Amino acid sequence: MLLFFAVLCKLAACSTDCEPAPEGSLGDPTAWEAAYLSGDGAPSPPDYAHLTAGDSFSLAYVDWVPDGWDGSGPAMVLVHGSSAHGALYATLGSGLADRGVYARLIDMRGHGMSRCPSPDSCDPTATPDYSDDGVYWPGRPGDALDEHQLVRDLGEHLDDLRRRFPGASLLLAGHSSGAGLVSRTVETAGAAGLAGVALLAPFNHPEQPQVELDAWECGAVVGTEYAQVDLGALGDARRGNPHRYVLSLNKQPEYQDALDTLQYTYSLNQGLAVMDPDAFHQAFTLPTLWIAGQEDELLDLDASRGEFERLPGGVAFVEVADTSHVGVSWSDGVAEALAAFAVDPAGQRSGVIEP
Amino acid sequence: MFSSLILALLSPAAIAAEPAMSLTFAFEPRFGSYAALDDALLAYDFTPVEGPALPAWGLRGRAFFEGGSFLQLAMTYGIRVSDAGAIPTVTTLTETTGGAGYRHRSGAMASLDAGFSVLSQAVASNLEGGALVYMGPVVHPRIGWFTQLGAPFGSALAVVLGGSIQRPVGAAHSIPLWEEDFERRTVTALTLGVESGVGLQGAE
Numbered sequence: 001m002l003l004f005f006a007v008l009c010k011l012a013a014c015s016t017d018c019e020p021a022p023e024g025s026l027g028d029p030t031a032w033e034a035a036y037l038s039g040d041g042a043p044s045p046p047d048y049a050h051l052t053a054g055d056s057f058s059l060a061y062v063d064w065v066p067d068g069w070d071g072s073g074p075a076m077v078l079v080h081g082s083s084a085h086g087a088l089y090a091t092l093g094s095g096l097a098d099r100g101v102y103a104r105l106i107d108m109r110g111h112g113m114s115r116c117p118s119p120d121s122c123d124p125t126a127t128p129d130y131s132d133d134g135v136y137w138p139g140r141p142g143d144a145l146d147e148h149q150l151v152r153d154l155g156e157h158l159d160d161l162r163r164r165f166p167g168a169s170l171l172l173a174g175h176s177s178g179a180g181l182v183s184r185t186v187e188t189a190g191a192a193g194l195a196g197v198a199l200l201a202p203f204n205h206p207e208q209p210q211v212e213l214d215a216w217e218c219g220a221v222v223g224t225e226y227a228q229v230d231l232g233a234l235g236d237a238r239r240g241n242p243h244r245y246v247l248s249l250n251k252q253p254e255y256q257d258a259l260d261t262l263q264y265t266y267s268l269n270q271g272l273a274v275m276d277p278d279a280f281h282q283a284f285t286l287p288t289l290w291i292a293g294q295e296d297e298l299l300d301l302d303a304s305r306g307e308f309e310r311l312p313g314g315v316a317f318v319e320v321a322d323t324s325h326v327g328v329s330w331s332d333g334v335a336e337a338l339a340a341f342a343v344d345p346a347g348q349r350s351g352v353i354e355p
Numbered sequence: 356m357f358s359s360l361i362l363a364l365l366s367p368a369a370i371a372a373e374p375a376m377s378l379t380f381a382f383e384p385r386f387g388s389y390a391a392l393d394d395a396l397l398a399y400d401f402t403p404v405e406g407p408a409l410p411a412w413g414l415r416g417r418a419f420f421e422g423g424s425f426l427q428l429a430m431t432y433g434i435r436v437s438d439a440g441a442i443p444t445v446t447t448l449t450e451t452t453g454g455a456g457y458r459h460r461s462g463a464m465a466s467l468d469a470g471f472s473v474l475s476q477a478v479a480s481n482l483e484g485g486a487l488v489y490m491g492p493v494v495h496p497r498i499g500w501f502t503q504l505g506a507p508f509g510s511a512l513a514v515v516l517g518g519s520i521q522r523p524v525g526a527a528h529s530i531p532l533w534e535e536d537f538e539r540r541t542v543t544a545l546t547l548g549v550e551s552g553v554g555l556q557g558a559e
Contacts, residue, residue, distance in 0.1 A: 219531045235532025239399060239482075 018218035024250020025225045026326050027297030032355055033327040037254050042090035042330065045105070048113050053156050055145070057138035060113035061157065062086050064093035064103040071165035074195070074342035075102035077157050081176030081329070082203070082227065082272065083249040085112025085259045088329065089175070095335020101342045102168065104161065108181070109153050110268055112259045115141045130263040132233070136243045142263045143243055147270035151185045162193065171342050173198035175329050176298075177272040180204045184273065187280040196287040196345030197313075198338055201296055201304075201328050205277040208307065210300035226250055226298065237266030255326060281310040287345035288313045291334055293323035294352070316341070316348035323355045331355040373460070374503040377417045377511035379552030385409040385433060385519065387544025389446055389474075392487075395536040400480035402440030407544075409433045411448055415513075415550055417501075423458045429468055429495075442484070445477040450519070452495055462502045464513075468495040472521045474542055485530045487537050489523035495546070503554035511554035517546040 029037060046065075050058040066073070076096060080086055086093075086105030096103035107114040115128065116139050128141035136143050144150055154172075161170060172194055174182035179202030186197060203211075215222045223229045226249060233244045247264040264272075274280035290308040292301055301319065308317045318337050320328055328334055333353045341348050386407045393403035411433030419425040433448035449472070456466025472493035477486050499515030521542040528537060 218529070222531075231531035232534035235483075235530075236534060238532070 018220075019216050021216040021221045021228050022225045022250070023252075024228070025252050026255055027295070027324050029254065030295050030322045030324055030327060032322060033324060033330065036327075036330050042088070043094045045087050045090045045093060051156060051160055053109075053153055055138060057109065058114070059109060059153055059156065060086075060107040062093065062105045064097035064105065066097045066100045066102060069102055072167040073100055073102065073169070074171060075104070075161050075165055075168040076171040076173050076198075076338065076342050077104045077106060077154070077161065079106060079108065079154065079174035079178030079181050080111070081178045082264070083251060083260045083262055084257070084329075085261070087112065087259070088257060091330050091332055092335045092338065095332045096339050096342070099336065099339035101339045102165070104157060106154070106157055108150055108178070109138070109144055110140060110142050111261045115139050115261060128261060128263075130245055132245045134241045134243045136267070140243075142245065142261045142268055143265040144268040144271050146242070147267055148188070150181050150268070150271040151189055154181060154185050155189060158193070169195040169342070171196045171198065171345070173200065173338060174202065175200040176203045176325065180272040180274065183280055184271065184275065187274050187276070187283045191283070191286045194286055196289065196341060197284065198289040198291065198341055200291045200334065201293055201299055201325050202290070203299065204280065204307070205273045207277045208303070210303035211298075223247075224298065234266065242267040242270075281307070282312065284311040285313045287315045289316050289318065289337070289341045289345070289348055290314060291318045291320060291328060291337060293320050293325055293328045295323055295327075296325040298325045315346055317350045318348075319352045320355050321352055327355065373556065374417070374419050374501070374511060374554045375556060376419065377415075377503065377552060377554040379415045379511050379513060379550035380412070381415050381429075381431070381548045381550040382412045383431060383515070383546050383548030385411050385448075385544040385546050387519065388542055389435070389544070391539065392537055396444065396478060398536065399478070399533070400441075400482065401478040402437050402442060402444040404435065404437050404444055404446060404476075405439055409435050409446060409448060409544070411546075413450075415552075419458065423460070424455065425458055425466070426453070426455050427466060427468065428453050429470075441481055442479040447475050449473045450493060450495075452493065454495070456497070458501055462500045463498075464501050465498045466496070468497070469493070470495070472519070472542075474521065474523075483532070485528055485533070487527045489521065489527055489539055489542060491522045491524035493519055493521040495519045497546070497548075499548070503556065506556035509554050509556065511550070511552045513548070513550035515546075515548040515550065517548065519544045519546055
């Protein structure tokens with residue numbers, strides 16, 4: 001009888017050994033990136049400022065102001081990548097300001113210093129509360145009210161700069177998933193009033209061809225070593241609970257920061273991707289700069305170039321030598337390329353730059 | 356089944372005999388925890404079971420020994436279609452057990468079966484669907500009354516009351532987009548059975 005049960009159980013797969021999801025990796029830093037990480041790192045950013053959003057939530061940002069800024073030059077809003085926050089992009093902010101570009105580095109809602117109910121209650125050293133109760137509140141780590149919330153927030157920043165500097169030439173830039181938000185913004189809100197868009201190692205949408213997905217835990221978790229989707233929570237989110245945490249972001253220790261946001265809800269995650277992966281390119285009629293790291297382990301260089309070539313306004317595909325996905329955000333060479341683009345969006349040429 | 360039971364009881368040759376073997380058809384409805392996951396089913400927009408009853412039937416074979424002990428094999432199949440929602444939820448039960456028992460000369464008997472049980476629920480909404488399958492060992496104690504009318508062949512009749520306790524093993528589904536909302540620790544049910552069939556008389 002026991003043998004009978006054992007055979008039935010085997011046939012029914014009563015127990016299966018499931019491979020656990022890996023700890024995660026963004027890829028190894030290159031030589032110069034390792035030196036950057038072990039050195040003094042990024043320059044110290046200016047103090048945070050706050051912008052009151054339409055729902056009265058306080059959005060944190062840092063403005064890097066060029067010496068002698070009179071409001072008539074280029075001004076760029078830079079959106080950080082997934083799990084990160086604006087202060088980690090201080091090299092770009094500093095590099096842009098040094099070259100005469102007003103740079104606003106924002107902390108997206110639910111990230112960095114924009115994940116607190118109020119500025120006074122934000123404790124950067126506190127561990128974020130990722131209680132997966134599916135209940136949204138403004139500033140909840142890794143969450144947004146709906147999939148268009150981040151576009152609205154980004155619009156608030158652009159409007160703020162337009163009000164403050166009506167004579168400035170406005171540009172939009174984003175890195176990785178931040179470039180996904182920028183792409184979604186251009187796709188859904190248009191590019192009116194923008195002089196150009198810069199996409200740094202953009203992760204526009206989950207279906208982009210350069211992303212290879214793995215599966216773990218008997219298929220319950222899929223993604224990359226860095227970004228892993230809990231399919232059970234995803235199913236619940238699709239059944240009407242969009243504020244479930246569906247995406248885990250895993251960074252190796254050398255990339256970790258106290259203000260990282262490592263869990264994303266479905267609502268926020270949707271807001272970081274374009275709505276139509278096949279057709280969003282058509283909205284990029286304005287001058288567009290694409291910057292890609294040659295050592296990016298997350299995005300394939302050739303596939304990225306193929307995506308760039310589908311942008312009607314694409315002016316330059318710039319490769320950064322010896323630079324990984326994250327390293328793009330630490331490179332003064334990238335800051336120089338962004339600044340040149342900000343000054344003359346249509347005048348850039350494709351090529352390879354040093355970090 | 357009921358007609359043979361009535362005919363047997365009314366027959367002039369209805370003389371109780373000590374059985375040696377019997378094969379009966381059992382109508383054994385269950386009243387159990389089949390609707391325990393209704394809240395989870397509703398959360399997924401599936402149709403709830405909405406009730407504990409599960410009509411079930413099957414075959415029972417028994418071999419009796421001197422002194423009143425007996426061995427038995429049982430197969431049971433049950434089905435319930437709940438269609439209070441957009442798409443019916445279909446609950447099916449397949450249970451195969453073997454066991455032993457004791458029957459007093461008065462006809463009173465008690466038995467304990469053990470075996471393998473599969474409870475499955477086919478569920479679907481307008482968006483998605485699948486099956487929940489709970490399989491694992493089951494124990495099924497019963498008490499009741501058994502008699503045979505007629506010899507050497509006659510009608511075997513029984514009325515039994517029992518309880519089924521199944522312990523599902525493993526995951527109920529392998530659909531990645533479903534969470535663990537459908538886990539069951541046990542499936543329990545009260546069973547009430549009426550059996551009718553044929554019996555072979557044993558030694559007097």
